[in-house]
Structures are given as C-alpha cells and as structure tokens.
Amino acid sequence: MDLPCVQDRESPSISEANSLDDICFPTDEHEDDNISSPSSSFSSQNKRRRLSPRLNYNNYVSNSKYHIPQFVSSWKLYHAERLHIFYSKCYTETPNDLLNLLDKTIEPFSHQQKYYIERIKSFLKFESCEPGVSRSRSSVFLRDIYIRLEPVFGEIIKELRSIFEGGYKAKNSNPDYYHIDVLASYRVFEFIEELSILLKLFQDKYNQLQEVAETYYYIPLCQSFAQMCHLKVQYGRPTKWINLADQKIVSSVPDLCFFQKGKQLDDLVLSKSQILVSVVEVKKDSRQKCEEPPIKIGKCSDEKDEGSCRPEILKDLTESVLGQHAGELLLEIRRKDHVTKVENGVKKFMKPGMVVDGTKVYFTILKMSDNHIEELEKKKKYDDSIDEATIYYAKPLDLIFKEDRDILIDSFMMLNNIDFS
Numbered sequence: 001m002d003l004p005c006v007q008d009r010e011s012p013s014i015s016e017a018n019s020l021d022d023i024c025f026p027t028d029e030h031e032d033d034n035i036s037s038p039s040s041s042f043s044s045q046n047k048r049r050r051l052s053p054r055l056n057y058n059n060y061v062s063n064s065k066y067h068i069p070q071f072v073s074s075w076k077l078y079h080a081e082r083l084h085i086f087y088s089k090c091y092t093e094t095p096n097d098l099l100n101l102l103d104k105t106i107e108p109f110s111h112q113q114k115y116y117i118e119r120i121k122s123f124l125k126f127e128s129c130e131p132g133v134s135r136s137r138s139s140v141f142l143r144d145i146y147i148r149l150e151p152v153f154g155e156i157i158k159e160l161r162s163i164f165e166g167g168y169k170a171k172n173s174n175p176d177y178y179h180i181d182v183l184a185s186y187r188v189f190e191f192i193e194e195l196s197i198l199l200k201l202f203q204d205k206y207n208q209l210q211e212v213a214e215t216y217y218y219i220p221l222c223q224s225f226a227q228m229c230h231l232k233v234q235y236g237r238p239t240k241w242i243n244l245a246d247q248k249i250v251s252s253v254p255d256l257c258f259f260q261k262g263k264q265l266d267d268l269v270l271s272k273s274q275i276l277v278s279v280v281e282v283k284k285d286s287r288q289k290c291e292e293p294p295i296k297i298g299k300c301s302d303e304k305d306e307g308s309c310r311p312e313i314l315k316d317l318t319e320s321v322l323g324q325h326a327g328e329l330l331l332e333i334r335r336k337d338h339v340t341k342v343e344n345g346v347k348k349f350m351k352p353g354m355v356v357d358g359t360k361v362y363f364t365i366l367k368m369s370d371n372h373i374e375e376l377e378k379k380k381k382y383d384d385s386i387d388e389a390t391i392y393y394a395k396p397l398d399l400i401f402k403e404d405r406d407i408l409i410d411s412f413m414m415l416n417n418i419d420f421s
C-alpha cells in the first residue's frame with residue numbers, strides 16, 4: 001500500500017489532476033532486481049525511492065510536463081521514471097564491475113591485444129596535473145594544461161614518427177608485431193591530435209574570455225579514443241518507437257554508437273560484427289554539480305537520510321542528461337543486439353551505454369524485463385513487483401589523468417571480448 005505523499009513543485013495542482021492518485025507520489029522503498037553472482041552485492045546497495053508518479057495510461061496527469069516528448073533529447077529524468085526506468089542509488093566501483101552485470105563470458109586478452117594495449121599506454125604516459133598536485137578535476141582545468149602538455153605531445157609525436165623509420169623496426173620492435181606498432185602509433189596520433197585541438201581551443205577561448213559550451217567539440221575526442229581501443233564508431237543511428245505512452249512517435253539519435261571489431265588487430269579485414277556494445281551520449285564539460293534544482297518528491301524516512309532519495313549520479317550530471325540517456329537506452333534495447341539473461345524465471349534484456357561529460361566517461365547498463373517492454377508496447381497495466389527497469393552506472397573516469405586513462409583503455413578494449421552469443 002502506498003504511503004502518504006506530499007505535493008511538491010513537480011506535482012500537478014489539484015485542479016489539474018483527475019484524481020488523488022495523480023498528485024500522490026509513492027514514497028515506499030523498492031529493492032533492485034535480484035542480481036545473481038558475481039554482482040549479488042548490488043542488490044543491497046542500490047535501494048532507491050520512486051521519484052515520479054506511476055504511469056497510468058487511462059488516467060495520466062493532464063499537466064503537459066509529464067507528456068513524453070517526441071524527441072529523446074528533450075527528456076528529463078521524470079519522463080524516464082514515468083515509464084518505470086530508474087537510476088540505481090549508488091555508483092559501482094569500476095567499469096569492469098559494471099560489465100560483470102552482463103553475466104556474459106569475457107574472453108581474456110590475446111597476446112596481440114596485450115601487446116597493443118601495452119604499446120598504447122607506453123605512448124600515452126603523460127599526466128595532466130603537476131607533480132604533487134591533487135589529481136582532481138576540481139583543481140585541474142583544461143584551459144591551464146595545454147602550455148605544459150604541448151612539448152610533451154611533441155615528444156610523443158616524434159616517437160610515433162620514428163616507428164615508420166627503418167631503424168626502429170630492427171632495434172626496438174618485435175618483428176612479429178611491427179604491424180601492431182604501426183597501427184597503435186597511427187591511432188594514438190589521432191587521439192593526441194584531437195586532445196591537443198581541444199586543449200588549445202580551451203586556452204584560446206579562455207584568453208578571449210569566451211566560454212566553450214558546444215558539445216560537438218568533444219565528439220571527435222571520444223570517437224578517436226574509441227577507435228584507438230579498436231572499436232568501430234558510427235555517428236548515432238536513428239531509432240524510433242511507435243506509440244510510446246501518449247506520444248505517437250518517439251525518436252532518438254545518440255551522438256555515437258560503438259560496435260565490436262573483435263580480437264583480431266587488423267584494419268584491412270572486413271568486420272562482420274554488427275553488435276552494438278555502447279550507446280554514447282556526449283555532453284560539454286559541466287565541471288559542476290547538477291545545474292537544475294533537485295526534485296524532492298515524497299518524504300524520506302529519516303531527515304538525515306534525505307540525500308538517499310536521489311541517485312548518486314545526480315551529484316555529477318543533470319536531470320536533462322540522465323533523462324535523455326535513459327531514453328536512448330530504452331529505444332535501443334528493443335533491437336536484437338541486446339544481452340539476454342533469465343532471472344527467477346523472468347527474461348531480462350540489458351543494453352550497455354556511456355555518458356561522456358567533457359573528458360569524463362560514465363559506463364552505464366540498462367536492465368529491463370521483456371514484460372516491461374511488452375507493457376510499454378501494448379500499454380498494459382503494470383505489475384509493480386516485476387516491471388521496474390534499472391540503469392546501473394560506474395564511477396566516472398577522466399581521459400586526462402593517466403591512471404583513469406589506463407583503466408578506460410582496458411575497459412574499452414574489453415568490449416571487443418564480450419561473447420554476446
């Protein structure tokens with residue numbers, strides 16, 4: 001039974017509502033779906049409170065704010081929650097922990113892959129912060145590091161160029177893996193080039209007292225990093241859902257889509273894989289907490305526990321970003337290249353994704369039952385005990401810090417080794 005609720009700024013007025021149910025927001029806690037090993041610990045860590053009204057197709061709120069927008073880019077977090085899609089309460093520790101939720105076989109890196117990863121990391125050995133300075137984005141600004149890193153990038157490019165010289169092959173390279181050295185050097189150069197362009201742009205804009213706000217400055221950087229990690233990159237493919245909630249057509253175009261290329265490190269082999277391993281949303285570097293005022297719906301059981309009513313990721317990303325990403329994952333999960341598993345007799349679909357906030361990368365996974373998808377398609381009444389989807393997310397890692405960058409290289413490369421069959 002739903003507990004008493006309080007009306008807040010997001011609730012429709014009594015005059016706008018069709019019934020008391022339209023203005024009453026449940027505040028009872030719900031456990032996450034039971035998650036089998038190796039991720040059973042997530043179940044107890046990710047209790048969350050419902051933050052928006054349950055969807056009722058026959059008697060939904062008349063306030064247009066709750067109508068599902070036609071374009072996912074206009075979604076807010078409460079639009080996703082209206083469809084019973086919620087972000088888990090807490091961060092998982094690493095992207096690898098998150099990928100374990102897929103419960104799929106992750107093949108170990110081959111000797112070629114290990115060598116390739118080692119070479120990439122050896123080229124990208126630069127660190128963005130000065131020795132002794134805290135490795136924190138709150139203390140390191142992109143506008144400040146270009147002058148210091150410009151000569152470092154020059155040395156890296158000099159080393160990459162030497163790979164193409166005849167003497168390098170004889171002295172420094174494993175003859176059997178020389179083609180991997182060439183491939184790694186070419187891809188590293190493209191990443192360094194995009195990072196250098198971005199950092200230089202930040203410095204120029206800062207000197208001119210202008211703000212760099214456009215998201216598209218970050219897309220080439222994200223694309224080059226994924227390609228460096230042997231992923232096939234496409235600009236977002238359009239996806240549609242006909243008759244979703246009160247909207248006839250809902251459309252989504254993610255910024256980028258990453259596909260597997262497999263374990264073989266050879267760009268002259270046609271890739272037959274069409275397995276989508278990540279739906280990517282790229283945003284400008286927010287560098288601050290949530291810009292939007294929090295929506296506080298209902299009451300927490302303990303005033304000291306008030307913060308637990310909100311997903312932890314809201315400390316870093318806005319409700320607009322999270323709502324849009326939830327919509328992108330929802331529309332993509334209906335394709336055939338999702339991950340399927342059975343839990344307690346219920347078929348679950350999972351779709352990996354990412355949010356890239358400037359140079360910070362958040363790995364995500366949407367986990368949703370087939371019953372839930374069918375209910376959205378046929379607009380059936382929900383079964384609260386089953387049909388609640390969850391988006392899990394890992395702590396962000398930043399491309400400009402070597403320690404984070406090395407973990408991201410491993411995690412991106414690992415997407416090629418997941419057996420989705």
